[in-house]
Amino acid sequence: MTTASLALFWHQHQPYYTDDVTGETLMPWVRLHGTKDYIGMALHLKEVPEFRCSINLVPSLLMQILHYTEHGGSDRHLDVSRAPADSLSREDAIYLLDHFFMANTDNMIRPFPRYRQLYGKRGVGTDSAETALSRFSERDIRDLQVWNNLTWFHPLLFHRDSELKDFLEKGQGWSESEKNWLLDKQRDILAEIIPLHAELQQGGQVELTTTPFYHPILPLLWDKHSAREAMPGCPMSEYLEPYHEDAIIQLKRAVEFHEELFGMKPRGMWPSEGSVSQAILPAIAETGIKWIATDEEILAESTGGWVSRDSQGHVRNPEMLFRPWQLEADGHHMGIVFRDHALSDLIGFHYQRGDSVHAAHDLIGKVAGIGRACGQEGRPALVPIILDGENCWEYYADGGVQFLRTLYQECVKSQEINSTTVGDFLEEHPPTDKINRLFAGSWISHNFAIWYGHQEDRDGWDRLHETREFLISRQDDEEIDPEILQKAWEEIYIAEGSDWFWWYGDDHSSALDELFDQLFRRHLRNVYELLGETAPAELSRPITSTVVQLLHTQPSRFLPVKVDGREAFFEWINAGCYTSGSQRGTMTLVTEGLAQKLWFGFDPEFLYLRLDTNGEAAHDFKEVDEVRVHFVEPTGYEVSVTGFETADHLAVSVIHEGKKTVSRKSSAAIGEILEIAIDREKMNLGEKDHVHFFVELLHSSNSLDRAPNEGTIETTVPLKDFENFMWQV
Numbered sequence: 001m002t003t004a005s006l007a008l009f010w011h012q013h014q015p016y017y018t019d020d021v022t023g024e025t026l027m028p029w030v031r032l033h034g035t036k037d038y039i040g041m042a043l044h045l046k047e048v049p050e051f052r053c054s055i056n057l058v059p060s061l062l063m064q065i066l067h068y069t070e071h072g073g074s075d076r077h078l079d080v081s082r083a084p085a086d087s088l089s090r091e092d093a094i095y096l097l098d099h100f101f102m103a104n105t106d107n108m109i110r111p112f113p114r115y116r117q118l119y120g121k122r123g124v125g126t127d128s129a130e131t132a133l134s135r136f137s138e139r140d141i142r143d144l145q146v147w148n149n150l151t152w153f154h155p156l157l158f159h160r161d162s163e164l165k166d167f168l169e170k171g172q173g174w175s176e177s178e179k180n181w182l183l184d185k186q187r188d189i190l191a192e193i194i195p196l197h198a199e200l201q202q203g204g205q206v207e208l209t210t211t212p213f214y215h216p217i218l219p220l221l222w223d224k225h226s227a228r229e230a231m232p233g234c235p236m237s238e239y240l241e242p243y244h245e246d247a248i249i250q251l252k253r254a255v256e257f258h259e260e261l262f263g264m265k266p267r268g269m270w271p272s273e274g275s276v277s278q279a280i281l282p283a284i285a286e287t288g289i290k291w292i293a294t295d296e297e298i299l300a301e302s303t304g305g306w307v308s309r310d311s312q313g314h315v316r317n318p319e320m321l322f323r324p325w326q327l328e329a330d331g332h333h334m335g336i337v338f339r340d341h342a343l344s345d346l347i348g349f350h351y352q353r354g355d356s357v358h359a360a361h362d363l364i365g366k367v368a369g370i371g372r373a374c375g376q377e378g379r380p381a382l383v384p385i386i387l388d389g390e391n392c393w394e395y396y397a398d399g400g401v402q403f404l405r406t407l408y409q410e411c412v413k414s415q416e417i418n419s420t421t422v423g424d425f426l427e428e429h430p431p432t433d434k435i436n437r438l439f440a441g442s443w444i445s446h447n448f449a450i451w452y453g454h455q456e457d458r459d460g461w462d463r464l465h466e467t468r469e470f471l472i473s474r475q476d477d478e479e480i481d482p483e484i485l486q487k488a489w490e491e492i493y494i495a496e497g498s499d500w501f502w503w504y505g506d507d508h509s510s511a512l513d514e515l516f517d518q519l520f521r522r523h524l525r526n527v528y529e530l531l532g533e534t535a536p537a538e539l540s541r542p543i544t545s546t547v548v549q550l551l552h553t554q555p556s557r558f559l560p561v562k563v564d565g566r567e568a569f570f571e572w573i574n575a576g577c578y579t580s581g582s583q584r585g586t587m588t589l590v591t592e593g594l595a596q597k598l599w600f601g602f603d604p605e606f607l608y609l610r611l612d613t614n615g616e617a618a619h620d621f622k623e624v625d626e627v628r629v630h631f632v633e634p635t636g637y638e639v640s641v642t643g644f645e646t647a648d649h650l651a652v653s654v655i656h657e658g659k660k661t662v663s664r665k666s667s668a669a670i671g672e673i674l675e676i677a678i679d680r681e682k683m684n685l686g687e688k689d690h691v692h693f694f695v696e697l698l699h700s701s702n703s704l705d706r707a708p709n710e711g712t713i714e715t716t717v718p719l720k721d722f723e724n725f726m727w728q729v
Helices: 029-047 059-069 076-082 090-099 105-109 113-122 129-133 138-150 155-160 162-170 176-202 218-222 224-230 244-262 278-285 296-302 341-353 356-374 401-413 422-428 455-473 482-495 498-502 513-530 617-623 722-728
Strands: 004-012 053-057 206-209 291-295 325-329 332-339 381-388 417-419 433-435 576-579 597-602 606-612 626-633 637-642 651-656 659-662 667-670 674-679 690-699 702-707 713-716
Touching (some): 029 155, 029 176, 053 059, 059 244, 090 138, 105 113, 138 176, 155 162, 218 244, 278 325, 278 332, 291 296, 332 422, 356 381, 356 417, 455 498, 455 513, 482 513, 498 513, 576 713, 597 713, 617 667, 626 674, 637 674
Parallel strands (some): 004 053, 291 332
Antiparallel strands (some): 325 332, 626 637, 626 690, 690 702, 690 713
């Protein structure tokens, strides 16, 4: 008997990258994610027509897809891709070398020999584009133009298209006509996205939902004071006037645009970033929306902690989490569901590190277990898993193909699980439990810190307010063309989007932070330019002041480590250090991992590693049965540390190309911390050799945690006179 209804809910979104005044699009991510994720996620569902789920399509994303497919739109990256390699300007060539390696190195560059070769020639992280340019031939340039577009094609596209597969297998040496054939194919694939989603909806397999038009944080538009509900001491911006009209317009236009594209109004809505408050509910309900979704921590706060997680991560009163709830405001009624953020993070951050088939079965087992524990006669448990539908798959070795195929196919075979859309479940099982007052917060830490908690955020809100007030002051000027006024208001609505504020402050960072800041201020300057005024000088000055944080520091001296598992400050004071966090700028990891810090360094004989946890490592490692150090360089090597069951004697083995040998000189010990000494000779590590690695914590071959969360530690074996050199520096 079915006891659990799995409600997968994929959120598809990109910031609005186009400057509608100049017609420029500075970033390519709608186009690249379009051929990789938006088409791929739909194709996966078409493979298993019995599987049902919900997909949220943000209007500003859909507009940009149409910009490419119906209006002949381009972007800077596409213009440089199309430019003939033999006549590329120096400026475009520098842009190419700076931007055409922006893909997951492990899964989207290294698996392809020619792309990997070009990556090595570029010297990413060591040489500037100007320095590297002299190493690139015309053929190199053209192959790079192709590869950085080709690697963003979803694997299923090669399965269905033999010409595309042949193109991939050629691997290098493409002509200009072949390159342009691929870029034309890219546009054709983009043109499939919206019709394919409409087809899936019409067949009843997928429920399509929406988000306020340009993805604003509705509670902050409605009342900035809502930020203090979860952050009582939060400083406030200078201007606190509400923008009720703007919030209503963002909502109404989203519903209208969705109906225009897909032929029916959306029943459901994912409020931008899962951001909700009691005050915004009537405005949402008045658009005809029947249900919304947000994170489980909002339920915890809305019920005074009655439904929440304990210190071990176990849900208190789980039967109340895994069901829909009812909201009421000003006579309006709506349903609401709350994402299980632990299960969502498994897909977004953890399952990528293990066997995909096992991961899919693990998720199905967890959902079935929830059903057995919380399902009732005639009312199965509802398990909402909600996350970005585009940003995690590049971290899976195969783009997530095996995981999603297995998950969908096995789910429809299961006797205990029924896949469902949220709207269908609510129609069959209307909510009976009522939330009297919905807590104001988002899906990240049940607050608005990312979009309002930093001075840069608040400066952004103030610049937005000043520009909006200027526009209002000119609203009644009869000499201004109403069409121009509408365009000016459109720039305000775009600037209200959450994405600009996502990159302010120090909680998210990317190589493009300055460009996001530039785009935000450009939209505000456009308001003045459209009305024939000079924008204030303040809008020409960057708001962001955050320096891009390095993934880790580097060792500064040889380490005098005694491997005993005891924390000795001066042994590790000169080590390189990585601190765990969410390095992936586009996504946030809500659940906390086991490994909090990874230290590393050398002496003339050993590579030393140290792992810190929140408590005593010997206690915190009770579920760990192996620590595996994976080396990308030197290639073919791994180091395995086992024996954590007793912790009396840890065994260290070196694995080279699958062959495992005990390393007698290497050692490890666990106590307050975990310390590992790896014999450099056993690894053939000589002076100036590059060392790229990550550390994984395993239980029964399943990945519990990884440091770093994404990417690798990258360092170099020091020279013998390392200490003298560093001392002089």
